[in-house]
Each structure stands twice: as C-alpha cells, then as structure tokens.
Amino acid sequence: MSKRNEIPALVVSLLVTLALLASGLYLMRSRLPLDAVAGLFRPGTPVRPVSRQVLAGRLSRGELSLLPGSVTPTIEQGLDAFAAGDYATAVKQFEAALQNQRNNPETLIYLNNARIGQAPSYTLAVAVPIGTEPKPAQEILRGVAQAQQEINQAGGVNGVPLEVVIVSDDDDPNVAAGLAGLLVDDPDILAVIGHFGSSTTLAAAPIYQAGELVMISPTSTAVSLSNAGRYIYRTVPSDRLAASALARYMLTDLDSQRAAVFFTSESDYSRSIKNEFTTALLSDGGDMVAELDLSSDNFDAGQLVRQALQQDAEVLVLAANTATLDEALQVIAVNRQQLPMLGGDSLYNPKILEVGGNRALGLVVAVPWHILDRPQAPFVPSSRQLWGGDVSWRTAMTYDATQALVAALQSNPTREGIQTSLQAAGFNPAGATQPVRFFASGDRNQPSQLVKVVEGSRSGYGYDFVPVDLIPATN
Template sequence: MSRKNETPVLVLSLLITLGLIGGVAWWFTRGLFSGQNGAQSNSSLNSQTGNGQASFTDRSSTGTRVLNPQSAAAEKLAGAQAMANRNYTQAVTDFEAALQTNRNDPEALIYLNNARIGDQKAYTIAVSVPMATSTNPALEILRGVAQAQTQMNQTGGMGGIPLKVMIVSDDNNPTVARQVADALVKETEVLGVIGHFGSEATLAAAPIYEQGKLVMVSPTSTSVQISNAGNFVFRTVPSDRFTATALSRHLLNNLGKQNAAIYYNSASDYSRSLKDEFATALTSDGGQVVAEFDLNNSGFNALDTVKQASQQGAEALVLAANTATLDAALQVIAVNRRTLPLLGGDSIYNPKTLQVGGENAVDMVVAVPWVLLSNPQSEFAQTAKTLWGGDVNWRTAMAYDATQVLATAIGASPDRTGVQQNLASPDFSLAGATGTVRFLPSGDRNQAMQLVVVKPGERSGYGYDFVPLP
C-alpha cells in the first residue's frame, strides 16, 4: 500500500483511538458515581457544566464535599461527611486513609490539611479549577497548591496561622468564572484567588476581582490581554509573548526555516493570542506565516490543511491549539508523519500528545514555562516526587509558586488591600520552584520560556517523553 493510501486509514485510526479513550473515560466516570447517595460527591456538576446552573455552594468545598468526579473513594466521602459534621478528628483519619489508597490525590491532601486546622484561626485562599470538565489539568494545578499548603502549615504557617484552601470548580467557562468571582468577592474570609485555568475564564473574571479588590494570581493563563486586566490581576506564568519569541527564534536559528503555517482555535483567547504573537515575532525576526488554519472550523480536515501548507511554502507547522482543540492538533501530527518540523505552545505539553501522537510526535519542540528535567534534584521536584509518587509538570510548579506568592503577601499584610500592595511593590521577590518570582507593573512575570522536545523514553509510561532541548 502506498503512503498516499495509508494516510486516510491513519486518520481514521486516530479518530477511533480518540473515541475509545473518551468512551472509556465516560464509562469510568459514570461507573464511579452509579448508585451513590449523599451530598458529599458533586457528580451532579457533570450535567450542569457550562450553563452556571450549579450553585456556588455546590461548586466549592473546603472539605465537606468531593468535587473531583473521578475520585470518590469511600474513605474520601467519609472524610467529607465528617468535615460536614465538624468531626475533624475523624475527618483527618478518613482523609489519611484515602491518601493511603491514592496518594496522588491533591484534593484529598488539601481537605486533610483543612481538617487538621479544624475551627482554629486560619488565612483562607481559593483555587478555581475546571474540576468537572478538564480534570487532569485541574489536578495538576491542585498538586502545586496542596504541596505549598502542606509545606507552609508544617513549618508554622504565616506567623503561626495556618493556610486554609477552598477549591472551586468553574468548568473553565467564562460565564461560570464570572459567577465564581462574584461569589468569592463576597466571601470576606478569602484573601486571594489562584486561577483561573484558561485565558478566557481569567479575562471574564478579572473585572469582578478588580472591582471587588480581591487579588487573583493565575498559574496558567497566558493571553497577552491579561496584561491590561487590572491592578489586582497577577500571574506566575509568562505571557504568550515569551512563548512566541522562543518558538520563532528556534525556527529561524536552530532549524534554519523561515516560513511557517500555524494552527489555532479562533474561539480561544489564548490560542488567538499565541497565534498573533508568534506571527509578530516571526515577522520581526525575518520570517513569515504563510498560512493559518482554524482548528475550530466545523469543516476542518487535517490532511487537506497539511497539503495546503506545503503548497503555500510552509517549512514548519506551529500548533497553537488550546486544550479543547488538542484532538484536532493530534490529527495534524498524525497526517504530517514527521514530514515538516512541528512546534507547539504549552497546551501541547500534555500526556495525551505522547500517548496518541507517539512516533509521529518525535522531534516536535514545545515551549513551556518550566520543565522538571532541567533541575530534577531541586527541593521542589524531590518533595513533589515523594508526595505524588512521580513527576509533575509546569502547571503544578506554577501553581505552587502562585500559592507561595499569596501566602507570602498574606503573611506580611493579612487583608485584601495589603495583599495587592505587597505583590505590586517593586521590592517584592520570591524564590519559587520555577525561579525568582517578580511582577512587572502589568502584573506579568518577566521570565523566558523553556523548550522541550519529544523523544523516545520511559518516564511517561507511553514510550515517549518531553525532554529539555539540548
């Protein structure tokens, strides 16, 4: 069979594989909650996401309900019930048992930390994540928060006062994010917010935090529009401008190519931001974007777009997909079959890329804010491995730094105005997991991105790994 005839079969196989993965995940999630009763488990959010029907009480928890639809072990549910009954001693026992069953559960660790606090005085922050709709990225963020909270409270907290964490499930939906922000502003004990996940949700919520004078620190939202979101908006992750610069210079200086085709999602602020910033950076450096393809187009055909890109003189393909269009980006990887060099933004840094992309993803270069293998012996990396039993990624590290940032500011001035003033001060500096954290007047972090490349390996368990580019 010729390569030309193999390609449609390859695309069909990829679509079937993605469908099977989604089907198994659906079955698994349904199976976890079949036959369960009680208020501790928020499986009902799965049928209410995207329309804001679930109340803030249903979406938020400091331990009295389980928000993760994929983790509702009996011990964890028992711990939530004990927390609801204010039986904190029993809750500690139950959450410890849950972590013995699954130590890689940051929600359980956060609730355990909160149970240990009980009714004593604590400083409270919230973390808003897409628990029901993008569970894996949500857990990655929560691992960073949980690790920072654990270390903070084990070392005496902030002047002897521990850190309590409220988890909120926002579906990564702008409408829900606005509702969450409004509710958090009214929760007067909340002194700062970590979130949101996607740039669309962060941009939607930002004006409400600004008006309510409640600091938000995003560990993952990279759109350049966030730079103008207000005085109470910060982020520990560098903006898309840094990603675009890193990818453009690699294309020109390392690969010796000038012409690129770019894939993006027109419905995503993050994806459009990265596309525009890359086009600007490449043009400024002497190259050009010769074609643009919308992954969100209802008639999108990966094979046709790769052919068009080649016909228009593209020497490389740039994947500026967001999480929602990762599957479409994986189709591009498959049909390209390593013919043209591949570059990707941070959303491509996903285990699914290694699992589904496989051999076709080898040598693809992806820009990320932080990579564990650049310093695997660091205190943060070693503690993370002990806590979670494996490697963590940049979302965990950035969330860890966001938690440390808020805790440091709260420790200096435990009120909302004081937190903002501390972070906005030109003297603010924190030695974080990802390097020194300082904020520009815009609330942005001034830090270069790192490049990783897909190579055969065994760390991920899929036969391929993201490793630092030599």
C-alpha cells in the same frame, strides 16, 4: 389586546426598564471606581448569569468532592465527617484514603483543612476546570496542596495555618464570572489562584479587579491579560515570551523561514499565541504562509496539512488550546513528520506522548518550566516524594502562585495588603526553582523554555518531553 392598547403599555414598560438600569448603574458607580465599572461591561465579558444556588455547589472546603470518579468509601466518610464538623474523624478518614491514593491533591487539601478545623486560618481559593479538564485541574491542585502542606507543617503563616477552598468552574467564562462574584463577596477569601484558560480568566478578571480581590493565574498566558488591573497577576510568562522563543528556534535552529499556523479561532489563548508568533516571525524576517482553524465546522486535518504544503510551508505551528488538542493530534498524525512542528504550552500534555507516539517525535513546545531544568532545587525531590512521580509546569506555576501569596500574607494578611506586597519593590519570594517576580503589568518576570518530544521512559509512554538544551546535538 389590540395593537393600539399595547403601545402605551410597551412605552411604560420601556421607561421602567430604563429607570431600573440607570439606577443600577448609579449604584454601581457610587460603590466602585469608574474604571472598574467600565471593565465589568467591556466587550467579551459574559452576559449569561448563573444562579448563586448552582454556583454554591461548586465550592468546597472538604464537605464534598468535586473530582469526578475519585470518591472511595473512605473519602466519602471523611467528607461526611467534615460536613458534620467532626474534624477528628475527617482527618482519620482522609489520612487513610491517601494511603491508597497518594497522588490525590483534593484529598490532601481537605486533610489539611480538617486539621485546622475551627481554628483561625488564612483562606485562599483555587479555581480549576475539574468537570471538563480533570487532569490539568489535578496538576493545578497538586501545586496548591504541596505548598499548603509545607506551609502548615512549618507552623503556618506567622503561626496561622493556611486553608484552601477548591472552586470548580469547568473552564466556563460564565460560571467563572459568577464564582468570582461569590468569592469577592466572601470576606474570608483573601486571594484567588486561577483561573485555567485565558478566556475564562479574562471573563473573571474584571470582577476581581472591581472587588479588589487579588487573582493570580498559574496557567493563563494570553497577552490581553497584561495590565488587566492592579489586582490581576500571573505566575506563568505571557504568550509574547513563548512565541518569541519558538520563532527564534524556527529561524535559527531549524533554519526555516515559512510557517503555517494551526489555531483555534474561538480561544483567546490560541489567538494570542498565533498573533504573537506571527509578529515575532515577521519581525525577524520570516513569513507566515497560512492560518488554519482547528475549530472550523468542516475541519479536515488531511486537507489542512495539504494546504500548508501547497503554500510551501517549512514548519507547522500548533497553537491549539486544550479543547482542540484532539484536532492537533490529527494534524500530527497526518503530518507524519514531513515538516518540523512547534507548539504552545497546551501541547505539553500526556496525550501528545500517548496518542501522538512516534509521529510526535521532534515536536518542540514552549513551556514556562520543566522538572529537568533545575533538578537540584528542593522542590523537585519534594514533589516526587509527595506525588510519586514527576510534576508538570502547571503544578510548579501554581506552587509559585501559592508561595507568592503566602509571602504577601506574611507582610499584611488583608486583601489590600496582599496587593501592596505583590507589587512592592524587592518582592521576590522563592518559587519551585526560581524567585517569583512580577512586572508592573502583573506578568511574571521569567522566560519561557523549549522542550522536545524524544524517545524515553520517564512518562511510561515510550516518549518524553525533554528540555532542548539537554538534548545532544545528534538527536
């Protein structure tokens, strides 16, 4: 075809495309509030769609395992029975599997779902990064599983059992946005617990807000999630509180003024805690002497630490996200305890103790919760008995998110009713160790606390995270 003949065809094609876009926007605007539509197209929202067929294989009530490498023959038989609607056999097989894998939260959730069978239930979804971050994913699932177990054993929510759908988003913003659309379209889903990383949560939040489906994240701390909409909440304190606690510790306890921060430029969470720490430090008279990118193509831990030292840094701040935890460990190794180190909650990870070893000694991390802080709370011995060991802050914050939703369901078991209850004056259900309260922004009304890496035996690696307040001054 000649160029002369191509031009009219291109013009017609362009006009048709513009007409389709205009009609699509008109339909969306007619169905959704104007601010919701604007939110769907705000900068940073994923634009690469994921097919619904692919997404459908990322949800399970008990018919398939989403945890890699965790399926035993007994679990497989339970999954097959659940998929076939043989819930009695599924219960038997899942119970047997838990005798050998007591700390498998996916199996416990499926067991509780199988016990419900076809009976009426209230359904929540929990979105976790199973494929990319299986350990944090299981920590989150333990919080949901424990709450579901306790609630159903106590008779359910006003006599109705709680069902949980597990959703695997791989901490991928595009996948999470697609899954959010599926969950919004499923009328059985009354609320969502998730997502994991701040970037992923920010990508999914406009979908939930537009679809008027409550989402409570137990792990996303980026300040930009505040005021994302009246259906968006979190049970973890924002980075602003964590950064303020770290800055005060640096200036007061360490008596230091000059910091160098290592961050991940591609991560909303990492940029958030870097910016909030810098603001808090400068406001109180400190100085940020260097900002060093852990995700740069030519990353060299030795070179970056030398650069921090050349800038007369007195403290290293590790604002790494989960994806750059290995790079943060390289910085810890190269530093060799030359300078004190501070970090965000992503560094609360067994790898810091196992791989960092004695070079991580003295590292102070801001976390939302620690099991030693209030050991007398009923949640602490219950979680140890159920899982066979200590649980992390991710488990506790997810437990709190589930308890908040259950309390809301008791008042009004509808999507709109849940949102109304969460924001109601006086809403403060009991959490793992503290009541769950929300600001009008959707943020959790709870301070961060600081923990420190010290020698110890609780973790099994020879080192433990221990609340700073519990460490004798001689340490």
